[in-house]
Amino acid sequence: MFDLTEEQRALKDLAARLAAERYAPHALEWDTARQHLPDSERLRLGELGLLGLTLPEEHGGGGRPLIDALIVLEELAKASPVAAWPVFEACTGPARVLDLFGTAEQQKRFLPDVVAGRSTIAVAISEPDAGSAATDATTTARIDGDEVVVTGTKRWCSGAGYAEHYLVYARFSGARGARGMGAVIVDKSAPGLSFGAQEALMGFRGIGSADLVFEDVRVPVDNVIVPEGGFARLFTAFSIERLGNATMSLAIGQAALDRAARYVRERKQFGREIAEFQLVQAALADMVMQVAAARLLIAQAAAGAGTAAPVPLDASVAKCFANEMAKRVSDLAIQLHGGYGYTAEYELERLHRDAHGWALAGGTTNIQRTRIASEYLGRRFDQRATAG
Template structure:
């Protein structure tokens, strides 16, 4: 067991961090101010740097590195802003992995190279007005008619809705009850019958569009089926890697907050000496650092154990749950340490605090992760309905 990154991994991390600071810091401020997604020219730059295919198969244009390398890149870029890193999150940890693992070869060859090249952004849409944590209650239905799938229903809380070029849509593909009837279909943005509601105004996550999606007899080829009815377990296995991306976004926020707070307490003087010379501040900084490092190791463990496959539900849920709680605590502590400068919109601390709360809601809430963890400990799933 080696806890050290290789020289190649450290260099990958350094280059990604330098690139993000030099080329994305300016646009990050615009994204926050206007709540607009990362402009496509910057998505193309991410593609040119190779960051949209870090852990994707070279057969489809990816670079064939491991999930750990993808984590290193995502954290380095997301330290500037989750908004500028979101295309990396979607390509390396989100729905594209489900396509790579489970879709037919024709769909893989049509979609993944476009994502890697920065010509397509793919989002996943799962939740509905009456189906969030209880995802098996979803009612959006895909009716198979010959060589087509006809989809009707409504989706909610889709990150990227209205902006992304295609969507992995979780829907009911048979009349079988519960999870047995659920699968996933790729629907492209210009499909007739697909419309979007107004953009949500969220507490954080600015630059990551979210809106309701309405499917009115949306018809797509049957070859767009990624996972047929009965494949819900497969979809959740792919979602375990999404949890690791979510965890990494949380880590990036906390890590950047810690660095800013550490710099501040060494520069800011009160009562004639730097803040860091006060023992109470030393304790707080040390607590923040311990939480950040513990989170980083849990994420590294989850993706390293997964190797080139998908992480276990135990590893990914523990990593996500800890990171989601940790980032709220660390980003909050940074504001307290920095006082008015932390609370001011002129500085990034308050934005990180708002963003930090979102990751513990997105991708399966903190409490749901704890249920997953308990389930793996006792070796059985819990029936929440009885």
């Protein structure tokens, strides 16, 4: 059911060679120095057609199904999340919001540069007091004639300070909850937009994260991608992003498994390979099962999506399982490596740190469990306390 086509295998091989030759050798360096992917490498990804895989052909993209982008994403992320990040943002992230909901003019204005690697669009949703409860956001987008005035602060924006454009989720009116929410694109150079210091995160080093501060930032009203009241529609895009997130976790699990399988055949203790010990075999078997299960859940969700979005239930199941798999498998890989697994040189601690980041990004595993129950039962569960 999930066999790759000849074209998909060629795409996978291209991404794997690129990752091995250009990105894997720099992964530790980029993590240690918290170095962002050089612009020249983003342009290279664009030249190879890897940034537009799921975007419209009329804007230079490939118009391919979602699974094709996930194949590439995994291969790049196994080498370095820094290298995979532009593909994640373009093929499963904010650029897909424009693909799904943007006007023809908006798509023409923004997507060709994304496809070519000349620009990246980052998403700004969370705020100091609005994380999982995204609709508690207080950042406002007030329409004033032919402009939108954006005021407020966003937090935990991955790529902040590096991306050229930001898809900002804001409140267009005083209507409570999702009813007043929409989304608008703000350019990095817009007067009144400033960035906080780069966060010293546990993982995601080289991707970047910082606050965005909007002080009466004015942008053209034509930059409104999703108008007031359209927040519910954005769950379609969230489902795509969740499969991208799940695939980044899958890459961590597969990389940790590959490294562990190699190590247990090389490392000798008590006169024999440690692969000969049953507890090592049991740990490795658990890793194999966990990675395989995550891969199947992602593939199932992506197969149902085609060139569109996956079923929300399938996307949340895949994300939740893959997130927890990556934490568990990378932890087991550290244990199998013993003291070496605790060193930065072997990069397993980097994989484990990043695994925790993906489990928080895009909706925590606890939030995914709530969504899974909601979708499965066909009911909406309000997490807010009601007056007694």
